[in-house]
Amino acid sequence: MFATRVRRLWGGLVLVPVLVPVLVPVLVLAAALSGGGASAAGPARLALVEASAWGAHWIELELPRPMPWRAFVADGPPRLIVDLGTESLAAPDVPAAGAVRPLRAGRLAAGWSRLVLALDRPLTVAHAALSEGRLAIELAPAGRGGFADAARLAPGHAAPARAAPPDAAARGRARIVLDPGHGGVDPGATRGDVREKDIALALGLEFAALLEATGRYEVLLTRRDDRFLLLDDRVAFARATDAALFLSLHTNTVTEGKASGAAIYAPSQIASDPASARVALLENRSDQRAGLPGRPEQDDVTLTLFDMERPATEARARIAAQRIVAALVASSRAIRSRPLRAADFRVLRAPDMPSLLLELGFLSDPGDLARMQSPEWRAEVGRALIRALDEWREADEDFLALMRR
Ligand SMILES: [Zn+2]
Structure with a gap:
């Protein structure tokens, strides 16, 4: 039998x-x-x-x-x-x-x-x-x-879910999952020889090293090399590791008009503006770009179970996004005019884990392109992100304490 x-x-x-x-x-x-x-x-x-x-x-x-x-x-x-x-x-x-x-x-x-x-x-x-x-x-x-x-x-994580109270990790080192966008057969946006997937990976690896060096963060990466990952698998991986925050790393590009600077996207079913909605639509096509059929939305019982956590999770993500914008503004002028945005990115749909997507800049902008290829500039961004995350952890603990009352 x-x-x-x-x-x-x-x-x-x-x-x-x-x-x-x-x-x-x-x-x-x-x-x-x-x-x-x-x-x-x-x-x-x-x-x-x-x-x-x-x-x-x-x-x-x-x-x-x-x-x-x-x-x-x-x-x-x-x-x-x-x-x-x-x-x-x-x-x-x-x-x-x-x-x-x-x-x-x-x-x-x-x-x-x-x-x-x-x-x-x-x-x-x-x-x-x-x-x-x-x-x-x-x-x-x-x-x-x-x-x-x-x-x-933590492989084999079909239908993973949070395994410990959200503040458990915060008592020690906070676990952060960095997600360098694209990879493998999916280069992401390109400009000549420059590919989004390479910049995202460089930022991910360098930022992980900076964060780990503080002793305050444990960092996991969805990929450490040039490989393709499905969008849902990136989210499932982060959820299975019980991450305090999921940060997806990307760049942007425009074929017409001018745009430059970094922006951070929070999860929202309704986009903050039409441009952000278009970006989410493009990014959500990553699986298909790799020649794989789009998988249906996960509608398993786990996600339903955690759906009522979603409003609080999105609020926690927005608090993090505000801190990141403030830190980037303080450290660099390469910020978009409206740096805090929202859209329905597939990688930001975990109902129980604050998730953000950082867009470092535009490959189509010569200034942005030069900056994003500079390890020194990326390190500066990394240090700003650490300040933002330090502040966020405190704010998040306060938020969670309020929620428990
Ligand atoms: Zn991207």
């Missing part, structure tokens, strides 16, 4: 038809959801099946009902973490066997529980999918560096 299920779930993998006949379930276990917060549906059962063959490894969690989830690995020691959208969860009680051993389970936050499983060696989440109440997670061996990277990147 398990083999049948695996064939259906993993039928897309070329190797599976060969692997299925030799799959050996190494342990089968079941645990009841703890009674206290059990759903009205009664004592639902959570079953875990582990299977391995030829170095490949799978686990399957049978969920009592469809629920939001995310799965990722963590380092020191290697662990697999599965967060589930349920009020209570009991750790499956099993003998130590296989590569995956349940360690503990418990409530994480309102509506969320966490299952922590020990890994006997560095394994990463190669693929994860929820189908018909079963969460299947394929684990792949990882080298030492590969595992550390995966632990930082």
Whole structure:
């Protein structure tokens, strides 16, 4: 039966038809959801099946009902973490066997529980999918560096969600996700040999180093090299890492008329002006520009769950945007006439994570072009952004404290 299920779930993998006949379930276990917060549906059962063959490894969690989830690995020691959208969860009680051993389970936050499983060696989440109440997670061996990277990147984050109270990270270093726009087959805007994707990556890497050097920020990048990423995957990545702020980095260009200077965009379904609406429309076509079919909007249960957080999240993003504009104005004259803008960018649609898009300048403006290619100028922008983020963290803590009252 398990083999049948695996064939259906993993039928897309070329190797599976060969692997299925030799799959050996190494342990089968079941645990009841703890009674206290059990759903009205009664004592639902959570079953875990582990299977391995030829170095490949799978686990399957049978969920009592469809629920939001995310799965990722963590380092020191290697662990697999599965967060589930349920009020209570009991750790499956099993003998130590296989590569995956349940360690503990418990409530994480309102509506969320966490299952922590020990890994006997560095394994990463190669693929994860929820189908018909079963969460299947394929684990792949990882080298030492590969595992550390995966632990930082938290892969396998379909339908991820905030895992801790928003202010948890702020007590220590604030986690910021920088998102250099475009990459790989999608160059973004171009002007002669100059490509938006290269400027965005340079700014991202340099700004990350500056932020990390302060000791006040932990910075994760959606990409560290010239690779293509889907817009939704950038957002999913940032949400899975529980980032305090998501900052997407871009440049602009115009084919007619004159425009120059930096601008910051906050999320809003209604654009602040027609030009901003056009920019969002162009940026949202990134996936198609890469020759990939546009994916439908994510309308999973997770996003719906968090929708009521959206107004507060957008307010928090606007507070950050105001600080960034003030800092950029104070440090540079290369600012647009209306630097604080809003539009419906696809990368700014996380309902529970403040998200902003920084447009550094116009490739079509010779002054902007020269500045954006200058590491010194980018460092100046970076220092201004640090001042802005320092101020924002204080303002954000005040805002969140007010929200909790
Ligand atoms: Zn762009």
